[in-house]
Amino acid sequence: MKTFVCIKRVPDTSEAEVKVDATGKDVDSSRFSFDINDADNYAVEEAVLIKEAKGGTVQVICMGPQDADVMIRMALAKGGDSAIRIDDPRINAVDPLKVAKVLAAVIKSQEFDLVLTGCMASDDGSMAVGVALAEELGVPHAAMVKKLEVEDGKVKAYRELEGGIAEVVEITLPAVITIQTGINEPRYAPIRGIREAQKKELKVLKIDDLGLAEDEVNAASSLVELQKLYIPEVVSRAEVIEGAPEEKAEIMATKLVKGGLL
């Protein structure tokens, strides 16, 4: 099996305050901490599990700045063989269809059986790149997969639907599968793997290296344009409990019991 896995570096904003910057079209990311996108981490693990079971190679692809090398090396330490990072400010990264076009350009020139991506990036939540990538490559796909069985020339993919139901589909390879979180238990990178990862190939490419012209992937070529970012007004009817932590706990407990909520 020749597998590609696409990963993204994303900020952890679960507990961070997010502010729109002066341009009004981006956020101030100076105080964010970054990591590999959650679903992509599961995709890396799935790719490595397949390699361990069936043999073959795992190539890691990432579109992003040099800071993403930490996440790429980590994927290599877990079992990836080599990596390509596309770093080019001319790409309109806010448009998932342009990202898909760039990733397709990397993969197209090579032989492959399987491309894995996370099903969703936690920062933009577009859920579009993987399926768009399949169409760019002209291969079949399955999105939001929580169990994957690789057979001869095909895969059985269990797509996670609403309510926890799975839709099982059989797909002829080569194919693109978008991976849902929880499909496996991502490993920690072994110490030896981390050492070896430093020696593995990590190529940094520009769109010119991929045979893409600027006007195929830049903002002007996108059919949608980000107009403005803004912090939504949160309409909350919640009663905010005030005080020191212990006081809040006492007030809340009293409200629950005396208010007949329990």
Place this chain on the structure above:
Amino acid sequence: MGDVFVLAEHRQGVLRDVTLEMLTKASGLAEKLGGETVAVLIGSGVDSFAEKLTGYSDKVLFVDNPLFSDYNSEKYQKVLVELIKQYNPGLVMIGHTTQGVDLAPALAVEMNLPFVTDVIDLEFVEGKLQPVRQYYQGKVNANFVFKGEPPYLITFREATVEVTGPSRQGKVEKVESPLKEDIGYRKFIEYVEAEVGDVDITQSEILVAVGRGIKEEKNMALIEDLAKAIKADICGSRAATDAGWLPHDRQVGTSGKTVKPKLYIAIGISGAFQHLAGMKGAKTIVAINKDPDAPIFSVADFAIIDDLFKVLPKLTEKLKELRG
């Protein structure tokens, strides 16, 4: 600009709610766009859905063929490409659901359509349509503009619109399937029902819900203590079940269970829209989270904005004391 197409979503003999939500949204838009609201129904043995959709649309385009007895992205894509070419709508709406995200991006690429996903609203600014979506799990909103010519394609988030109607008398227009035979890189095999666990949280009266904020499995003891003190069942967000802190059948949200308890105490849950969709029907919601911007507070009745590790032990202790 033209008609608004809404793809009817159905599965296992059920018309999904997102369909009527989108048609409700489309009805307001179609008028401004100078077109009609058109439901697009692809299936087999779903005549009753066609009938129902007439109450919410001006026209139902019904592709009725045994080829479509179950959803298949490849086949749906082929049909939609032909229908869009033939009818040239102004806007095409597909649910931002497990089905929609499996279908719409490929359709956008094949037809080179202006495309925005997970849209929560559509605004008119200076006569132009602006889809609104979110970033960073709901912390930032973004308005987009479409460039180029219609049709425009969006996926629309579930549970953002109150359904109104039925108030229309649309007509059903049967359309011959543009697809004549099976195409087969992707085959539907079967549905596998969700696993059934020891506790059915959809029936629980009191739920203590745990999220990523609890950080480690060993901290689950704090949750268990609280649950025991108030005879609650424990459930969680996707992060909690993915991490293995809870079995999968305890997950609340679109890909898990929809719960309606009397009391829901959300602990360390930020409140992704997928989670909110599964619990906002709870009668009373208490949320404990140290991030004041956490979307969970938008549905909470009581907000404790603080470190859960400082609040929880005292909360459990006081509840035990008050309840004797």
